[in-house]
Amino acid sequence: MTEILTDPFLWETIIQGLLFGGVLALLSLGLNLIFGVIDVVWICYAELVMVGMYAIWWLYVPNGVPLPVAMLTGILTVALLGVILHFVVIRPILHTEPINQLLVTGGVLFFLQGAATLVFSVEFRTLGVFMGSVEVGNMMFPWTRILAFLTSLVAVAALWLFLKKTYIGTAIRAISQDREVMPLMGVSPSRIYLTTSALGGGLAGLGACLLALLYDIHPAIGLSFGPLVFLICVLGGLGNLFGGFVAAFIFAEFIALGGYYTEVEWGYVMAFFFFIVMMFIRPQGLFSRAR
């Protein structure tokens, strides 16, 4: 037992898992707003992140735009894309079963993937930004991951405050409870959906900024973390920002420790199994309140 506790590699793995959890938490935040709070399923969410990553890469690498400007433009691009997605694709079927929204955005998933392949080809693109690492004892932690972790902490707090303390935040939470009664209460639903889609898209863009620093960009990158982000939102309890945050870390630790003891794929397998089992034990999510 003591050997396990003093194994520095194990500790490094656990802390790396925590930092990876920060990335996942940030990615799942926008989805938690869209899927969890207003109950609209963007199955193409990860592809929106991919578009943001390509936008940042395209501005920064071939066009030489300064990185902060490129990132800001990336966030705005994805926010705009979120609005377009809602008003062009989802609005015509907003009042049908949610499964239809899932399927229609699945079409968008293929479209964005195809478009990315067509425009940027299947080559891996990289920003080539290295921010160095922090050394603690014998352990190395890259700054980019620490930055992602801190950003996700700030973003989750800011989103929580926005939803709880502002008028429009309250309206966003209210529209998920009854789409038909809200207009009677004097709130324009299209304004709410406009705000939420833009905000959800913007958060996807924020995720894209950090993901672009960490990983190479390619058209299929969405499929590699998309399912994970969805399951995190469901596991945390839909609309529960704190639950989604914790679930992100649970998933990340499964993957990190799985990678440490066997292979990364087995970590993912265990995380998915954990999800399936938890769905049957607590179908409302880990930390759900009565809704």
Place this chain on the structure above:
Amino acid sequence: MNSLTSNSLQAIGLAALLAAPFVIANDYLLHIAIMMLLWGLIYTGWAIMGRFGLVSLGHGALVGIGAYGTTMLWNHAGITPWIGIPVAVAVAVAVGLAIGFPCFRFRITGHYFALVTLALAEVTRLMIVAMRDWTGGSLGVTPNSVLSPDNPVSLYALQFSSRHVWFYIILACWVVGLIIWRAVDRSMIRYGLEAASEQEDAAASLGVRVTRIKLIVTAISAAICSFGGALYGQYQLYINPETVSGIAISLQIVFAAIAGGMFVKLGPTVGAIITLLLAETLRTTVGHDVHGLDVMVYGIMLVLFIIYMPRGVVGTLAALFDSRRDAFDAPTRNKAKKRPAGSARTPA
């Protein structure tokens, strides 16, 4: 359309299909025809449960279990596909029931069901990749071939070098798939499930054993899809985790079935024809230099289909020609303008 003309149309259609290999001299076209029938079978298997609002994104897992189960038993234990296929199908049915039972019991429906089954599809793909010592990982695997120029047919290994043989085998399986569809369509299961997909509590109170009949269609659907996966492996003699399992193949199954029309017998097959024709046409006209265009067009088509033609091509045509269709034929997916009753997921 009365039953006499319907029967004669079916007979003419089948005769045309039987004669097809003699007319299609081209090996490539025959291959496309085989793929259409094979995927048509798999899509039909999915739609047997999909039409009742049980939209599964996990069928990639079942196709994968069928394909890999059969191939692994053959490559590593030398077990003939005649035993391997039933074993793989049984495993897939067991997996389908193991996921289905808690879902149906706890009323996980709609998009939550889709997400749970999506996790299953990913688990299967990742497990196939992770067991790379056996399965060859993401590089895929080839069933050990016993064929040679002197020995073009092996019944024991279920390997045939002639596409004509494969065409007839898969045609027969596809016809059996349609017969199963018709049997479900004419059974009480169908009415029970259509009632349950509208109002589960009301259906249960009228004596519909909802969980039980949902499990029955799940088992049928899992069996057909895994069987299709096994045939795919035997025919192509190459499988890899991306082409037979995972989220991409699951979405492909769902979308093709929707495009063709998942509420009518020939709909899923027409979906297979449409999607394969689209992919092949774009591939041959636009060429290999322009990647991604086919996926883009496919994506736009799906969006348009789901918004404007949720019954799919065949469903819409059938509704146009056959105005006698009663309320039973306008099931769940067409509940436009109707509010979802209660929350989509009722926690136990």
